[in-house]
Amino acid sequence: MGPSTPPSTPQASASTEKKKPIAIIAIGMAGAGKSTFVQRISSYLHSQDPPSPPYILNLDPAVTHVPFEANIDIRDTVNYAEVMKQYNLGPNGGILTALNLFTTKFDQVLGLVEKRAETVDYVILDTPGQIEIFTWSASGAIITDAIASSIPTVVAYIIDTPRTTAPATFMSNMLYACSILYKTKLPFILVFNKTDVQPHSFALEWMEDFELFQAALASHAGSTDAEGEPTYMNSLMNSMSLVLDEFYKNLKAVGVSSMTGDGIKEFFEAVQGSRMEYENEYLPDLLRARAAREKTLNDAKADSMGRLMKDLEIDRAKNPAGALADRWDPNEEEDADDEGPEINIVDRSEERWPGQYVDVTRARRHDEEEINWPRPG
Numbered sequence: 001m002g003p004s005t006p007p008s009t010p011q012a013s014a015s016t017e018k019k020k021p022i023a024i025i026a027i028g029m030a031g032a033g034k035s036t037f038v039q040r041i042s043s044y045l046h047s048q049d050p051p052s053p054p055y056i057l058n059l060d061p062a063v064t065h066v067p068f069e070a071n072i073d074i075r076d077t078v079n080y081a082e083v084m085k086q087y088n089l090g091p092n093g094g095i096l097t098a099l100n101l102f103t104t105k106f107d108q109v110l111g112l113v114e115k116r117a118e119t120v121d122y123v124i125l126d127t128p129g130q131i132e133i134f135t136w137s138a139s140g141a142i143i144t145d146a147i148a149s150s151i152p153t154v155v156a157y158i159i160d161t162p163r164t165t166a167p168a169t170f171m172s173n174m175l176y177a178c179s180i181l182y183k184t185k186l187p188f189i190l191v192f193n194k195t196d197v198q199p200h201s202f203a204l205e206w207m208e209d210f211e212l213f214q215a216a217l218a219s220h221a222g223s224t225d226a227e228g229e230p231t232y233m234n235s236l237m238n239s240m241s242l243v244l245d246e247f248y249k250n251l252k253a254v255g256v257s258s259m260t261g262d263g264i265k266e267f268f269e270a271v272q273g274s275r276m277e278y279e280n281e282y283l284p285d286l287l288r289a290r291a292a293r294e295k296t297l298n299d300a301k302a303d304s305m306g307r308l309m310k311d312l313e314i315d316r317a318k319n320p321a322g323a324l325a326d327r328w329d330p331n332e333e334e335d336a337d338d339e340g341p342e343i344n345i346v347d348r349s350e351e352r353w354p355g356q357y358v359d360v361t362r363a364r365r366h367d368e369e370e371i372n373w374p375r376p377g
Contacts, residue, residue: 022151022154024156027157069348152274165202168220185285188251
């Protein structure tokens with residue numbers, strides 16, 4: 001008998017697996033502080049020992065300045081102003097169309113991300129300020145599914161805490177968060193931002209005890225009509241608080257301040273805890289859904305090809321002379337595909353240097369800003 005091969009150990013198998021970073025998709029209402037939050041978590045990762053710079057993607061084509069240096073910036077690929085002019089669009093339509101155009105080249109983005117997978121721990125996506133453009137568009141779904149199918153992915157839903165103290169606004173944010181969670185089907189973290197202005201303890205209490213939320217709702221102005229009866233909106237929010245009670249139990253929530261940096265460490269602890277959740281619960285469903293979509297697409301292609309070949313056979317039987325004159329030169333088609341300029345994704349990683357990220361607490365106005373904004377103090 002020949003020498004037996006030793007069984008593979010977990011250490012050996014783990015060493016052969018490629019390291020995968022975690023993708024963080026920052027989503028939130030306009031003004032919630034997404035870009036400032038991305039800058040703060042980038043600054044936090046740079047300050048670690050040893051430093052762990054993230055790989056950042058800016059997906060907002062209409063932003064003028066961002067407080068961080070993006071490795072891949074949609075503005076390097078698509079000119080938002082030109083898109084509005086050429087397609088005769090308004091601001092939101094221009095952002096949506098620019099994002100659609102960028103998505104057609106997202107395979108290049110995934111290729112660049114995969115090249116950096118061995119050297120970075122986090123990939124961060126800053127989405128457009130108009131939340132519905134990313135969360136409810138086809139391009140947003142394509143980007144989310146493509147990233148989530150490649151590397152572990154977490155959705156960070158940024159909430160403007162000072163503007164959520166009213167029960168109606170809080171309920172609106174929670175309903176939107178619930179809809180995004182079930183649409184993306186990814187690990188989800190509620191990030192209560194701006195806790196330096198308003199602590200988020202009230203929100204955690206409302207999420208943990210719906211009776212406290214109902215009491216706050218009853219004491220809020222406009223909860224009853226002229227006859228002292230609960231209004232329709234009051235009754236609706238009471239019912240929704242009971243419905244969302246199960247939603248809150250399986251949700252991670254952290255409070256952060258993008259200005260002071262409080263809570264950023266707890267946020268990354270929640271992100272790390274979501275990796276195992278992604279691999280055990282979310283990834284299998286994503287792969288099954290992806291396989292089902294590919295099977296449907298392949299079946300449709302096979303059906304179309306079968307009908308085409310059947311039509312060709314009938315045509316050749318009716319017109320044999322025409323079939324002999326039918327020739328195809330593959331070189332001509334290759335030349336036709338090369339016409340026009342090729343738009344490629346720009347990776348700025350080669351231009352980075354240590355400490356390039358911006359400290360937003362010390363940020364100054366850019367020279368391009370011609371408006372004299374008032375400064376406090």
